[in-house]
Amino acid sequence: MIRQFKQVGLLVSMSMLAATAQAQAPAAAPAPAPAWKQGMPDNMATSTLAPLAGKLTATKAADVPLDKIKLPPGFKVEVWADSVPGSRAITQGDGGKYYVGTRPLGRIYEITDNGTTRTSRVLVDKLNQPTAAYKDGSLIVMSVDKVLHYQNIDKNPNVAPVDLTAKFNLPPEQHHNWKYIAFGPDGKLYVPFGAPCNICEPPSAEYAQIRRYNADGSNMEVLARGVRNTVGFDWHPVTKELWFSNHGRDWMGDDTPNDTMNRLKVGGHYGFPSCHQGNLPDPDVKRAKPCDGIEQPVALMGPHASSMGVKFYSGNMFPAEYRNVLFNARKGSWNRTKKIGYDVVMVRADADGKNAKVEPFMTGFFNEADQSFWGRPAYLHQMKDGSMLVSDEQMGVIYRVSYSK
Amino acid sequence: MAFLGAAILAPLFSAAQPAPALVTLCSACHGPNGNSQLKDVPSLAGQPKIFIENQLVLIREGMRDIAQMKGMLDKVPDSELTALAVHYASLPIAKPTAKRQAALFSRGETLSQEMRCGICHLPTYVGREQMPRLAGQREDYLLYTMRAMKANQAVGRDSIMIASLYGISDEDLQAISHYLSRLAN
Numbered sequence: 001m002i003r004q005f006k007q008v009g010l011l012v013s014m015s016m017l018a019a020t021a022q023a024q025a026p027a028a029a030p031a032p033a034p035a036w037k038q039g040m041p042d043n044m045a046t047s048t049l050a051p052l053a054g055k056l057t058a059t060k061a062a063d064v065p066l067d068k069i070k071l072p073p074g075f076k077v078e079v080w081a082d083s084v085p086g087s088r089a090i091t092q093g094d095g096g097k098y099y100v101g102t103r104p105l106g107r108i109y110e111i112t113d114n115g116t117t118r119t120s121r122v123l124v125d126k127l128n129q130p131t132a133a134y135k136d137g138s139l140i141v142m143s144v145d146k147v148l149h150y151q152n153i154d155k156n157p158n159v160a161p162v163d164l165t166a167k168f169n170l171p172p173e174q175h176h177n178w179k180y181i182a183f184g185p186d187g188k189l190y191v192p193f194g195a196p197c198n199i200c201e202p203p204s205a206e207y208a209q210i211r212r213y214n215a216d217g218s219n220m221e222v223l224a225r226g227v228r229n230t231v232g233f234d235w236h237p238v239t240k241e242l243w244f245s246n247h248g249r250d251w252m253g254d255d256t257p258n259d260t261m262n263r264l265k266v267g268g269h270y271g272f273p274s275c276h277q278g279n280l281p282d283p284d285v286k287r288a289k290p291c292d293g294i295e296q297p298v299a300l301m302g303p304h305a306s307s308m309g310v311k312f313y314s315g316n317m318f319p320a321e322y323r324n325v326l327f328n329a330r331k332g333s334w335n336r337t338k339k340i341g342y343d344v345v346m347v348r349a350d351a352d353g354k355n356a357k358v359e360p361f362m363t364g365f366f367n368e369a370d371q372s373f374w375g376r377p378a379y380l381h382q383m384k385d386g387s388m389l390v391s392d393e394q395m396g397v398i399y400r401v402s403y404s405k
Numbered sequence: 406m407a408f409l410g411a412a413i414l415a416p417l418f419s420a421a422q423p424a425p426a427l428v429t430l431c432s433a434c435h436g437p438n439g440n441s442q443l444k445d446v447p448s449l450a451g452q453p454k455i456f457i458e459n460q461l462v463l464i465r466e467g468m469r470d471i472a473q474m475k476g477m478l479d480k481v482p483d484s485e486l487t488a489l490a491v492h493y494a495s496l497p498i499a500k501p502t503a504k505r506q507a508a509l510f511s512r513g514e515t516l517s518q519e520m521r522c523g524i525c526h527l528p529t530y531v532g533r534e535q536m537p538r539l540a541g542q543r544e545d546y547l548l549y550t551m552r553a554m555k556a557n558q559a560v561g562r563d564s565i566m567i568a569s570l571y572g573i574s575d576e577d578l579q580a581i582s583h584y585l586s587r588l589a590n
Contacts, residue, residue: 050525051565053455053535056462057483085462085483104459104561106468126467174564 039199039284040251052334056105058083059395065374069399070364074319077362077399080389081118084109085396089180089232089309090381090389091134094154098381099123099139100391100398101131103178108132108141110157111398124148124161129178133189140189140215144177145170147217167217171206176229180309180379185240188212192244194229199249199273199284208272210244210264224264226294228272232310232379233264237324239351243298245307245328248276250335256280259307260297261328263353268295298349299356304333305341309379315386318403324351327361329377329390342366342373344380344390362390362401423488427481431489434473440499447546451498455534458490469561498541501587513584516577520569529590535563544586551578 040047061079069077081087086102087109093099096113108130110123124130127143134140137154140147141161147168148161168191171177176194184190195208202208210224210233233244242264248257257276274282274290278297281290301307309329313322325348330341342365349356365375376394383389387402431449436442439450449457463469465478465486478486517523517530525536532538539547553559555570555578570578 045521046524048524048527050536053459055455056459057487104463104468105466107466175568 038197038251039249041283044251049335049337052332054086054104055394055396056085057396058085059397061397064395064397068364068374069362071362071401074405075401075403077401079397080400081111081120081398083396084111084120084398086393087378087391087396087398088393089131089379090391090398091132091139091182092381092383093134093139094137097154098389099132099134099141101129101141103129106130106143123150128174131179131181133181133183135183135187135215138215140164140181142168142179142181142191144174144179145172149216164217168213169217169220171204173203173207178231180231180233182233183215184212184242185235186212187215189215190223190233190242192227192230192233194227194231195272198251199282201273201285210242223266224268224270224295226269226272226275228270230262232308232328234310234312234326236351237312237314243310243312243326243353245301245310246270246297247306248303249282250304252276252283253303254336254338255303258297258300258303259305259330261299261301261307261310261326261347261356262295262297265295269293270295298353299347299358301328301345301358302330302333302340304336306331306333307341308377309391311380311382311388313382313388315382317386318388322346327380327388329380331376331378331393332366332373339366339371339373342376344377365392421484421488423485423492427485427489428492430477431493435493439493439496441543441546444543444545445549446543447550448498448542449493450496451531451541452494452538453532453534453536454490454494456532456537457493458487459535461486461489463561498538500589501541503544503587505587506583509580509583510587511584513580513582516581517584520573520581522581525565530585530588531590539585540588540590542586544582547582547585548578551582 059082061082064079071077084100086105087100089101091099098111100109100111106127107125108123109120111118111120124141128145130141130143132139132141137152139150139153147164149164150159150161153159171193173196175196179191181189181191190212193207193209195202208225208227209222210227211220211222213220227246229247230244233242235242244262244264246260246262248259257280260277262270271294273285274287275294276282277300278294279291307328308331311327313325313327325346327344327346329344332342333340343360344362346359346361347356366373375392377390378393379391381389387400390399390401434443434446435449439448441448464471464474465481526532526539530540551570554566557567
């Protein structure tokens with residue numbers, strides 16, 4: 001339930017509505033704008049931009065227009081798993097097992113790879129936007145309001161989960177609180193907590209953060225603040241620093257602000273709500289010198305592009321020039337009159353984040369001319385042979401991208 | 406744009422006719438040709454295909470919990486749900502016959518505009534994609550479902566609607582329901 005924390009950019013018509021309500025029904029409180037619409041200026045009041053529909057039904061590999069996908073020379077793509085609607089983040093277990101989360105469908109899929117074909121089953125369902133992370137034979141499943149621990153699922157595929165929810169102290173708001181989670185090189189579980197609005201002063205300090213925990217939920221530490229909504233991160237193969245994507249706010253025009261790629265500085269502030277992309281003051285939440293002391297992004301990932309899964313390439317299959325390059329899936333924009341994204345891009349940068357360049361890698365899901373799209377790349381996973389898995393949340397399939405000379 | 410989009414998506418729309426037994430089952434409550442005659446039961450006729458399809462999946466999965474439909478869609482495959490969605494989306498919604506009360510209708514019209522329902526549901530309130538048609542829906546169902554959303558009991562539905570109705574008075578919900586149910590768009 002979205003409570004009435006301090007909303008900004010409240011609409012003129014809303015105050016008119018409040019006046020009407022007071023005249024006729026004194027008890028009624030004015031309705032705040034829904035979270036995704038907060039901050040919408042009056043000049044966009046007739047906009048018909050709205051979040052795009054997902055597809056919740058299964059798609060067979062044969063119905064995926066694979067020939068439309070474009071990759072650099074030498075790379076090829078195949079449908080690695082089909083009929084897994086709503087697939088998002090992928091975590092790899094042992095014995096050919098992969099675990100894949102979803103949002104509205106509420107499922108975690110378990111995909112078993114026997115080397116040539118894949119089978120899948122639903123490990124758990126009826127959860128509120130669940131995702132999973134695997135480490136040392138055990139699986140953590142985290143939804144907006146629940147944490148489940150499948151201990152030694154590698155040896156016992158039907159193990160009953162232990163509920164660890166109370167240990168993690170999850171805040172109550174739902175919006176932007178789907179999570180990408182992953183275990184770091186330090187063995188800790190990294191968990192983001194998005195801002196529960198488009199633009200607002202968060203209702204409490206527990207939001208717009210990146211935290212880490214021990215796997216059992218103990219020893220929580222807040223690592224970064226002012227992070228509006230990170231939904232993907234990975235650790236640099238050389239520096240072991242965490243790099244994370246972050247979604248910019250909506251309703252600030254077609255070209256501002258950008259989604260960003262960032263390096264984690266422990267204790268750093270990344271600007272939400274009063275500064276975006278390191279240098280752009282917010283028009284609604286105003287502060288003096290809002291961008292002073294704000295961490296600067298490594299790269300701008302495009303306005304409203306929906307910068308999602310992040311993966312540094314550390315394998316040996318792709319050519320040497322791809323080593324340590326950051327791959328980023330951009331699910332594609334809705335809050336923009338001309339769509340962008342719907343692709344996988346590469347960020348080539350120095351290990352300290354300098355001299356970043358963003359280049360296309362996997363395209364063809366989107367037709368610029370008629371603004372139609374058929375697929376939405378969401379998450380990436382590097383397989384042990386060095387090939388790359390890419391989940392397509394729209395099609396509900398997972399692609400495998402491989403390279404050979 | 407719409408034409409090209411439709412051409413790309415054509416395979417998704419070429420679903421077979423739904424099984425007659427399933428249509429009969431749906432009709433028992435949702436009415437002949439998808440126009441409901443039962444209190445608090447929505448009409449399905451003229452709803453966007455994706456909206457019906459998504460709701461059927463969420464009901465089957467138990468994410469959207471409707472007591473009267475519990476178990477009814479167990480093991481019904483996606484292809485059947487899609488066929489049902491295509492079927493009901495293609496049926497015309499019946500012209501509203503209930504009398505308009507001028508003051509209530511006008512109040513509902515103003516509120517709907519001020520709350521910007523038309524940004525998502527379109528200015529004619531006929532809905533699109535995952536966002537349902539409101540025009541011509543049963544008044545009692547509109548009121549029932551908006552009350553459930555306002556009370557955060559619309560489990561499995563989009564939290565955007567919960568937020569959109571936060572704090573609104575029941576009188577206002579009644580006016581909006583009266584207005585939308587009497588629109589012949």
